[in-house]
Amino acid sequence: MSTTTGPDGRSVIVTGAGSGIGRATALAFAAGGARVVVADLNAEGAAAVVAEIEAAGGSAVAVTGDLGEQAVVDRVTATAVERFGGVDVLVNNAGIMDRMSAVAEVSDAEWERVIRVNLTAPFLLTRAVLPHMLAAGKGVVVNTASEAGLRGSAAGAAYTASKHGVVGLTKSLAVMYRDKGIRANAIAPGGTSTGITVDIEPGAHGPAALGAYMGNVGRLAEAEEQASAIVFLASDAASNINGVILPVDNGWAAV
Template sequence: MHRFTGKVAFITGAASGIGRAAALAFAREGAQVAITDRTEAALDQLRAEIEAASGEVLAIRCDVSVPEDVEAAVAKTTERFGRIDCAFNNAGVENKAAPVHEITLDEWDRILDINLRGTFVCMKHEIAQMLRQGGGVLVNTSSGAGIRGVAGGASYAASKHALIGLTKSAALDYAKANIRVNAVLPGNIETPMMDRFTGGDIQKAIDLEPVGRLGKPEEIAEAVLWMCSDLGAFVTGAAISVDGGWSL
């Protein structure tokens, strides 16, 4: 089955983890894929992997905290493929663990600039293109931290809570324009970010999961593809947890 033949997928934070899994899944399902990230070496490796499997791919270096990068990436994608049917706004970073009174303004701004402002800028340009072409689907990566508190993680949790509000509001703004907007809320997933967050002690993250294991990036990717597919056509404004019960 090739659910996305003839479709174009635009993915931020694509060089590793969930973004990488989503890029491979979209390509496997027949989509033309635009992959963006700040890390060029890993991006080039992913591009080569997709091309080796006969996929059509465009790799673009893009830092979502730089609005000019985002605007250029969306423009390059539409120049190459003509449209953007599915946008997966996945780029994000974790915070340095600290209680609120010890969070510096620079650290607060760093997290919000990438996780929230960066996603907002992506959405602005993606939605403008989708309005021109008559529709599309956006999925934003929030987190289980978007619906619960995290000790030592106020900046990250604030950014992910805000993403849900942004998602729901945009869903209402464009519901009659054939544009759907949803969010995926991953739990503790086997990614480089999780390695950094736990300092390499993955068992700490496993112990937080009711199901007794970490999630796989591919499991998040499958949820994203479902939301972007025709099977999810009646779903907009949803914040869907894929977290093994962590947020419970």
């Protein structure tokens, strides 16, 4: 078995890499020697992360666009293959919050947008990179799920459904491709300092109902703590870890 534990030389795609957990993850991979595709909807944020990586002597390229669109997914995948020779690691991190809406309060627009960004986009990108991983006989996918993928009391209906879907996608991928050299795992972050804000409807039932449970969140994690878990799951040190949903939440899942 290889004794290599770091990402040195690997081609890594990180989505939502222009800020928050994605930015911290892209920087962590690059610091270990990986070549990183920085994918984000925000062109300015993605360019800033690429500049930061390059200033430190690393290699990165930005691809911007909505990952819910197949054309953008194809461009991200092609960039990794053409610039870095393939895809060794895919980190499906990009995501958006809902409005903490209860089922009866969720609009079609809120539901469809959250599911598209949080679940459909990771599916599309995973499907796009799999042929390259299968051809290489190896690959790692790490998804960003959530505490909301483990319980029903951490977010609104749309976000909760989307992250439960990410958990299922991760486990299905792990089972179906474990004999092909491909591993799939996910982190389930608890509260994390990322600057994300939630647009809550005043007086809505969802936020009021969830309020009683949010006291269990505990200390907020730093984005770098989530990134460290992602890099570990992608490393050779986690070579026999497959299909795992790893809470990174200061024990919230244990409460």
